[in-house]
Amino acid sequence: MSTLIQVNNLCVDYITFNGRVRAVDDVSFSIAKNSIFGLAGESGCGKSTIAYALMRLHRPPALISKGQVLFEDKDVLKFDDEQLRQFRWKDTSMVFQSAMNCLNPVKTIEYQFHDIFMAHGEVNSREESIEKSKELLRIVDIPEGRLFDYPHQFSGGMRQRVVIAMALALKPKLLIMDEPTTALDVVVQREILQKVYDLKAEFGFSVLFITHDLSLMVEFCDQIGIMYSGKLVEVANAKTILRTPQHPYTHGLGNSFPTLKGEMKEMIGIPGTPLDLSNLPPGCRFADRCFKCEQSCKSEEPTLTYNAERNGWVACYKPLPLEDRVEVEA
Known part of the structure; x- marks a missing residue:
């Protein structure tokens, strides 16, 4: 199975008044195409720091001080601003920790889908954006009629599925999921993970799944770090x-x-x-x-x-x- 992303000797530091603190120290791993790689460990072990580094989302005082992130043999750490803009969402997207709280509470779901499509030049009209958005909601088992609702009108599990639909909007090759089921009950957790697993089989993307709960990874992941x-x-x-x-x-x-x-x-x-x-x-x-x-x-x-x-x-x-x-x- 060919490699989609290869992480080599990655180091991430946080600059403090007392000097550098290395939160990720010389980490190397790879994720194959159409596979799921899990990262597990206690809170504060560096899991989320790695996820942010793969998409270069860190801001000061965080600093990627060493290593390579090779996505299809291209080093993400050397991308300029335009290459990064194309890379994010199109090649790699992320479902953030507490993702169901990431939705803008004063904008409809349709507006937030449209914002993604317009930012990347994927649609030419609002009507085209609406049709694409409805299809994405159907994929995650949400009635298309809910497209014009606001986030507070959805349950926690539904908001989580909306965020996953947004992450898949531009058909990325890698989906990073950082503690995606933290605030959900165990039944909804299983539903969310099963849906992602089914979508992976349908669309052929890879997943980096991050959690502190090792038991969640038993059936979901191919490899675990x-x-x-x-x-x-x-x-x-x-x-x-x-x-x-x-x-x-x-x-x-x-x-x-x-x-x-x-x-x-x-x-x-x-x-x-x-x-x-x-x-x-x-x-x-x-x-x-x-x-x-x-x-x-x-x-x-x-x-x-x-x-x-x-x-x-x-x-x-x-x-x-x-x-x-x-x-x-x-």
């Missing part, structure tokens, strides 16, 4: 990374939600708290919270290394053996 304190610590096939994780942090995330059947088991959380990125310790960043930590782990930071036997990448000196399975519903 686990973030911790600005670093990728594990990347593997979705089913593999959940059932037979290599990194102790991934193991802890997998044990943080219950199974749907079998005996009840006590869930054991990950001890400690995330690191202060402005004061990083030497060695492995997860060492103080890790149940497999040895003294050597605190002296030198592990690098992300491919494990051929497990067909995945892990940054750990003491990866978990296959016997340490996590029981996950699929």
Whole structure:
């Protein structure tokens, strides 16, 4: 499967009065065409910072200090303003965190669709814009008659689907979804993700799916990357990374939600708290919270290394053996 986007050694810093704080540190991964790649991890680990970097949406004090973002072999970080304008929405679009609150409350849904089409020269008349907008609403299972309603007249799940329709308006090749179901109940979450999955199959776009909830990724993603304190610590096939994780942090995330059947088991959380990125310790960043930590782990930071036997990448000196399975519903 050919690669759509390749991220190489990406670093993003925040400039503070006390110096630079590196929120994303030397992160590399790729997303294949017509596939779904998930990024999971605790709040503050750098997931959303990566998403913003891929579309160059950061503003000061954020700074992309190093790396490449190759979209179909073209480096997005070197685009000029006009290339960026064409790239956003047409090639890559984004469903933002708390997206259902991103709609303009004083403008109709039709006006907001029209604004997208006009900004990119996709229509020649208001009538053409309305027809395109109605088709997009039908795609996400919203009656076309709701086109002239205001955002407050929709439920949370419907507003979320409207935002997804807007993100797909120009038929992008990559859809970035940053915590798209955060404020929704579990039933609506499932409906939204199933709709995106069906649309991906129909239109052939790729998805970068970002969440802190590993359980949401079980059926949705092809590959998953686990973030911790600005670093990728594990990347593997979705089913593999959940059932037979290599990194102790991934193991802890997998044990943080219950199974749907079998005996009840006590869930054991990950001890400690995330690191202060402005004061990083030497060695492995997860060492103080890790149940497999040895003294050597605190002296030198592990690098992300491919494990051929497990067909995945892990940054750990003491990866978990296959016997340490996590029981996950699929």
